[in-house]
Every structure is written in structure tokens, then in C-alpha cells.
Amino acid sequence: MKLYLAGPDVFRPDAMAWADAARQSCARFGHTALIPLDGVETTAPGIYHANIELIRSADAVLANLNPFRGCEPDSGTCVEVGFALALDKPVIGYLAEQENTIERVARIEGGPLENRAGRPVDRRGLHVEDFGLPLNLMLAVPAQIVIGGLAEALAQLPAKPRG
Known part of the structure; x- marks a missing residue:
């Protein structure tokens, strides 16, 4: 399979170095990695369109959904996941921690969340989803979520026979 x-x-x-290791990991499982860094584009629009074409050509998307610059996954990754889902491609997301959204927000924000009217809120007073899911429901419901890293995500795919 070709994996974005x-x-x-x-x-x-x-x-x-990460990209080289990721390519080797995918190859060990019998798959080909499609990595955004492999492109030649250097402008924002060029990179966007090249990545969209890589997703179109992929059989599946494996997504690092760990918190990035805050409590939530990288916004660009979320766009890529959404695009893949719109194309009806399988998406496997991976997280390093086994925790729900409330636990993650409390861990990253440094303490238990306050409750207002029976609903958890973050430091800014914004409600935090309380469905017991590891991510926002718009990611956790349609994507298969595994705990671990790329290797654990790869293990969820059917291996291609070698030789």
C-alpha cells in the first residue's frame, strides 16, 4: 500500500532523519511511504497542492495526532485527515498517551479542569468535550486511533507479502 x-x-x-526512518518502517511492513518532505515545492500553495496530490494517490493515511503547540493535533494534519476521509480513504491516527480529551487538556494545562454547570471547562472557560474519546469527536469517530507511534499504526494495516 502507498501510505501518506x-x-x-x-x-x-x-x-x-525521521523521514528516512519512517520510510524504512513502512518498507518493513511491505508498504511505501508518501512523505510531504519528499516534494520539490517551496511555496505554500505549491506544498499544499503537492500534498493534496500525495493524499489522492495514497491507499491510506497514517496520522500523528499527538498534541502540537497546545492541547490539540497539528491543524495541517487535521486538514489532511479530513481530506483523506472525504476521499473515503482509511485513516489510522496514533497517539503516544492513552487518555481522553479531558485528561489530556488537564495534563497539558497543568491541573484538574473546573466544572461549570456540570461541564468541564479549560483555563479560558471554554467547554471541553466529554465523550470519553481521545480526541475531538470529528477525528476520533471516523479515524481508527491507536496508542503508540508509527509502528503501532502500521501494525493495523494488512502486510503485503514479500517476494
């Missing part, structure tokens, strides 16, 4: 690898990993200081 979505996530904020492209922003890592060791992004190229």
Missing part, C-alpha cells in the same frame, strides 16, 4: 504520513514530524529539527 501526516503529522507535525515535518517540523522536527531532524525531519529528514
Whole structure:
């Protein structure tokens, strides 16, 4: 299978080394990695269109949905997941922590959440979803969520026979 690898990993200081390791991991499972860093585009519109075409050509999307710059996943990754879902492609998201949204927000914001009228709220007083899901329902319901990393997500796909 051709797998689009979505996530904020492209922003890592060791992004190229991460991409090489991710390609090797996918190959061990009999799959081909499609990684946004492999493109030649350097403008924002060019990168966007190249990534959209990679998603179109993919058989599935594996998405790093760990918190990025706050309590929620990377916004670009969420767009990629939504686009893949709109194309009816399977999406497997992975998270390092086994926790629900309330637990994650409390952990990242540094303490238990306040309750107002029986509903949990964050530090700014905004309601936090309380469905017991690991992410916002718009990600957690349509995507298959696994705990771990890329290897655990890959393990959820059928392996291609070698040879």
C-alpha cells in the first residue's frame, strides 16, 4: 500500500532523519511511504497542492495526532485527515498517551479542569468535550486511533507479502 504520513514530524529539527526512518518502517511492513518532505515545492500553495496530490494517490493515511503547540493535533494534519476521509480513504491516527480529551487538556494545562454547570471547562472557560474519546469527536469517530507511534499504526494495516 502507498501510505501518506501526516503529522507535525515535518517540523522536527531532524525531519529528514525521521523521514528516512519512517520510510524504512513502512518498507518493513511491505508498504511505501508518501512523505510531504519528499516534494520539490517551496511555496505554500505549491506544498499544499503537492500534498493534496500525495493524499489522492495514497491507499491510506497514517496520522500523528499527538498534541502540537497546545492541547490539540497539528491543524495541517487535521486538514489532511479530513481530506483523506472525504476521499473515503482509511485513516489510522496514533497517539503516544492513552487518555481522553479531558485528561489530556488537564495534563497539558497543568491541573484538574473546573466544572461549570456540570461541564468541564479549560483555563479560558471554554467547554471541553466529554465523550470519553481521545480526541475531538470529528477525528476520533471516523479515524481508527491507536496508542503508540508509527509502528503501532502500521501494525493495523494488512502486510503485503514479500517476494
